Amino acid sequence: TLGFQRVLQRAVYHVQSSGKKEVTGANVLVAIFGEKDSHAVYYLNQQDVTRLDVVNYLSHGSAKLGEEGEQPSSSSEGEGRMEGGEGEPKGDA
Numbered sequence: 610t611l612g613f614q615r616v617l618q619r620a621v622y623h624v625q626s627s628g629k630k631e632v633t634g635a636n637v638l639v640a641i642f643g644e645k646d647s648h649a650v651y652y653l654n655q656q657d658v659t660r661l662d663v664v665n666y667l668s669h670g671s672a673k674l675g676e677e678g679e680q681p682s683s684s685s686e687g688e689g690r691m692e693g694g695e696g697e698p699k700g701d702a
Contacts, residue, residue: 612647616637616643617640623639623640642659657673
């Protein structure tokens, strides 16, 4: 669709401007937030997930605290954590 085409273009422009050569799923996820009439953005916002949250997590690995003030778990298996900011889960998937 035209919307997804815009998302991919936005991701490519961002990657090129940052001097990188490869567009990853993480770049596309951030670019999706540029679409105002996106169902994906609507549902992410319903879960209180913003573009800034995604960028912070991908850049620094820091997640927002839950409503109860829980710290994200840091189990040895790496559940829920991303490896190298590439948007790929650790382990076999």
